[in-house]
Amino acid sequence: xxxxxxxxxxxxxxxxxxxxxxxxxxxxxxxxxxxxxxxxxxxxxxxxxxxxxxxxxxxxxxxxxxxxxxxxxxxxxxxxxxxxxxxxxxxxxxxxxxxxxxxxxxxxxxxxxxxxxxxxxxxxxxxxxxxxxxxxxxxxxxxxxxxxxxxxxxxxxxxxxxxxxxxxxxxxxxxxx
Numbered sequence: 001x002x003x004x005x006x007x008x009x010x011x012x013x014x015x016x017x018x019x020x021x022x023x024x025x026x027x028x029x030x031x032x033x034x035x036x037x038x039x040x041x042x043x044x045x046x047x048x049x050x051x052x053x054x055x056x057x058x059x060x061x062x063x064x065x066x067x068x069x070x071x072x073x074x075x076x077x078x079x080x081x082x083x084x085x086x087x088x089x090x091x092x093x094x095x096x097x098x099x100x101x102x103x104x105x106x107x108x109x110x111x112x113x114x115x116x117x118x119x120x121x122x123x124x125x126x127x128x129x130x131x132x133x134x135x136x137x138x139x140x141x142x143x144x145x146x147x148x149x150x151x152x153x154x155x156x157x158x159x160x161x162x163x164x165x166x167x168x169x170x171x172x173x174x175x176x177x
Contacts, residue, residue: 001066003034010038013064019057030083039073078136079144083110086125086133088144100125102133 001010003026011024020043027037042057049055058070079088085097086105099109103116105125115121125133126140135141 001038001064001068002036005064007038009064010040014040014057017060017063040070078141079148081134081141088126088140100133105133 007024007026011021014021014024022041022043023039024041025039027035027039029035040057042055060068060070062068080091081088082090082092082095082097083102084092084095084099086100086102087097098107100106101108101113102110102125103113103119103122105123105128106113120130122130122132124131124135124138124140127138129135129138131138
């Protein structure tokens with residue numbers, strides 16, 4: 001659905017179709033330009049499905065007289081990287097560090113760099129290697145991605161080993177007046 005369509009119109013059309021909608025938000029790109037995509041958050045009660053059952057919203061093909069595709073949200077495929085300082089673990093919106101160029105690694109904004117990404121004098125500000133700081137083959141990136149994956153797997157394993165409520169004994173002390 002094109003970005004000129006109001007989010008409230010999308011929400012109303014979905015509700016008329018029988019869906020319980022919590023919110024509808026137009027998605028913006030990094031330059032704050034609205035995209036022809038909307039993030040739709042369903043009400044918790046609409047998620048009561050049997051195991052391996054697909055939510056009916058994924059079968060929706062038309063909305064507001066337009067052909068649409070409903071997809072699950074795309075998950076981030078690695079650690080988040082700041083486009084201001086080039087470090088990992090935060091984004092530009094929360095960065096308080098000095099600007100570091102993604103191409104040459106010097107202390108200036110990338111927009112002010114005289115080198116091009118094709119030049120041979122690239123220097124990664126994270127590892128010092130001969131590549132840009134956002135290169136997915138960077139050893140620092142690969143190490144962080146590996147640690148992130150291990151952490152996610154450890155949390156999954158931990159969740160699988162949580163005992164059910166009937167096995168948990170909580171001491172209760174009742175005092176008489």
